Amino acid sequence: DIVMTQSPDSLAVSLGARATINCQSSQSVLYNSNNKNYLAWYQQKPGQPPKLLIYWASTRESGVPDRFSGSGSGTDFTLTINSLQAEDVAVYYCHQYYTTPYTFGQGTKLEIK
């Protein structure tokens, strides 16, 4: 199974500042034939289901604010949230859909400092 490891487990960032969450996969999720990374990011707020933010490592889902961005390739990925807003408080998960069993990172809890 592909193990997804996120860092940090939690972080506190000031309003208007930048938040950076890292995700590392135990093997590459880059499919060479189409040069796509099978890596997504989800946001989950308390009492709500996950919401898809980013797929193919860097493609923003429709309706997601452009302060959210994803980067990386192969085994190392980053979710960046610029100009942090109060509504961004949530747990963020990376997710590989390269192969079954699909796996998620353990989650990163983002709070306001």
Add this chain to the structure above:
Amino acid sequence: EVQLVESGGGLVQPGGSLRLSCAASGFTFSSYWMHWVRQAPGKGLVWVARINTDGSTRSYADSVKGRFTISRDNAMDTLYLQMNSLRVDDTAVYYCSSAPGHNDPPDYWGQGTLVTVSS
């Protein structure tokens, strides 16, 4: 508007069975791959199972293989998860989610249904 509504959760004793349903609306259900993902109280997301558009291809997490069965009824726009031989560590909120293709991440998610396995 896309809607996924799970039902069928509840309290069950260890070793018991339960069938979850997920009613879909607002999109062409028969064209989407469907997933079940669970989340134990206070814990992270765990993928459970996936089924293709016509139900002919199914994949499972090792932890549920042989005990859970994912299925779908495209005429009824409904996804199912039959759970047998339930264990205490199956306790979780179970979400159904849709994906446009077999190599796409789940995009729409239901609100989830809570399954509690306890004596």
